[in-house]
Amino acid sequence: MSLDPAPLDAADPLAAFSEQFLAPDDFDVISYLDGNSLGRPLKATAALLASFVRDQWGGRLIRGWTDEWLEWPITLGDRLGRVALGAAAGQTVIADSTTVLIYKLARAAVDARPGRNRVVLDTDNFPTDRYVLEGIAAERGLELVWIETDPVTGIEPSQVAEVVDERTALVLFSHVAYRSGWLAAVPEITRIAHDAGALAMWDLCHSAGSVPIFLDKWGVDMAVGCTYKYLNGGPGAPAFAYLASHLLGSVRQPIWGWMGHRASFEMGPGYEPAAGSRALLSGTPPILAMVPLHANLDMLEEAGIGAVREKSLLLTGYALEIADEWLAPHGVEVVSPRDPARRGGHITLKRAGFDKLLDPLWERGVIPDYRRPDGLRIGPAPLSTSFAEVHRGLSVLRSLLEK
Numbered sequence: 001m002s003l004d005p006a007p008l009d010a011a012d013p014l015a016a017f018s019e020q021f022l023a024p025d026d027f028d029v030i031s032y033l034d035g036n037s038l039g040r041p042l043k044a045t046a047a048l049l050a051s052f053v054r055d056q057w058g059g060r061l062i063r064g065w066t067d068e069w070l071e072w073p074i075t076l077g078d079r080l081g082r083v084a085l086g087a088a089a090g091q092t093v094i095a096d097s098t099t100v101l102i103y104k105l106a107r108a109a110v111d112a113r114p115g116r117n118r119v120v121l122d123t124d125n126f127p128t129d130r131y132v133l134e135g136i137a138a139e140r141g142l143e144l145v146w147i148e149t150d151p152v153t154g155i156e157p158s159q160v161a162e163v164v165d166e167r168t169a170l171v172l173f174s175h176v177a178y179r180s181g182w183l184a185a186v187p188e189i190t191r192i193a194h195d196a197g198a199l200a201m202w203d204l205c206h207s208a209g210s211v212p213i214f215l216d217k218w219g220v221d222m223a224v225g226c227t228y229k230y231l232n233g234g235p236g237a238p239a240f241a242y243l244a245s246h247l248l249g250s251v252r253q254p255i256w257g258w259m260g261h262r263a264s265f266e267m268g269p270g271y272e273p274a275a276g277s278r279a280l281l282s283g284t285p286p287i288l289a290m291v292p293l294h295a296n297l298d299m300l301e302e303a304g305i306g307a308v309r310e311k312s313l314l315l316t317g318y319a320l321e322i323a324d325e326w327l328a329p330h331g332v333e334v335v336s337p338r339d340p341a342r343r344g345g346h347i348t349l350k351r352a353g354f355d356k357l358l359d360p361l362w363e364r365g366v367i368p369d370y371r372r373p374d375g376l377r378i379g380p381a382p383l384s385t386s387f388a389e390v391h392r393g394l395s396v397l398r399s400l401l402e403k
């Protein structure tokens with residue numbers, strides 16, 4: 001089997017998008033394989049940030065708030081909803097961090113289901129999701145119901161069906177498992193939760209910008225995700241929250257701040273939530289950190305999430321072929337789904353001793369993601385990564401394993 005990346009790159013309809021990024025050749029990076037942790041910056045982002053500081057911050061000063069900054073959490077949220085989440089306008093905001101938004105929505109969900117005292121989650125969900133739910137359970141006297149997920153695959157509808165019942169207020173899972181890359185059956189699991197009268201919340205951190213999402217069609221109640229992974233928002237860029245329109249009036253998030261108030265600048269005596277998705281906001285929006293999203297959403301809209309997904313599957317499929325041919329003989333195991341229908345945007349390789357290879361890989365300009373104790377995640381971002389880049393990175397890994 002040929003592992004030559006040239007024909008794959010030649011046939012790639014998205015190849016030209018890599019030119020929109022600050023070029024890898026400008027730096028000491030020969031292979032960046034961690035788009036699922038921190039996306040690369042666009043050239044347009046560098047320009048937008050510079051002009052924002054000069055013209056908008058410097059020139060408009062506080063007038064910028066009423067020019068448009070106060071609307072950004074809503075307008076950018078709606079745009080993200082349309083381009084990447086399958087969400088009609090009025091349900092998505094950009095705000096806070098994923099962690100904080102999980103708290104706000106999960107608390108809102110359990111408060112909206114009085115008399116139900118259980119929250120269902122899985123043992124392999126991302127730590128922050130688990131910790132926040134532990135905190136809410138302690139705060140509200142709830143019981144956490146843990147589903148043991150297989151770390152090589154992920155959450156299955158049948159596992160959810162076994163544990164949800166009339167005591168369940170909320171289920172929370174990740175669309176793409178951060179370790180294995182397992183792509184959960186969101187519509188089925190959501191339906192199972194609904195049949196038991198529970199609300200369903202999804203963490204989209206590892207799928208937004210990589211896997212097509214249809215929140216409205218799937219009937220999802222709540223979703224959160226970050227914008228600094230496949231959405232290239234930059235380190236610590238704010239997160240997004242989706243609350244289905246049928247819940248907007250009746251579900252109330254617990255951090256009542258002035259920016260979620262009906263009339264923020266009346267400075268009134270008591271909290272009255274704003275109508276619609278603005279009620280999800282709490283404090284002053286992180287405007288500077290939202291600037292890159294404008295450029296990223298332009299790019300994603302132009303490329304189309306469907307085409308991004310097609311390339312993503314080809315990239316991870318290619319990485320799997322290389323792993324089988326070059327790395328398996330050195331004891332490397334693939335601990336991710338091989339079925340494209342169940343595979344997210346990254347794969348994980350496992351071998352004892354990977355921790356000792358991280359420094360030599362970085363020294364050689366190869367940057368995968370490392371998960372303790374023995375996992376290397378390969379997350380090639382489709383818009384910035386070529387097949388040649390995957391080939392280069394994994395051939396350096398092979399040569400280190402040969403030593």
Ligand SMILES: *Cc1c(COP(=O)(O)O)cnc(C)c1O
Pocket residue numbers: 097098099100126128129174178203205206226239
């Ligand atoms: C990256 C990630 C997070 C990160 O949350 P922060 O609040 O941005 O630190 C949360 N959940 C999942 C599934 C993630 O992959």
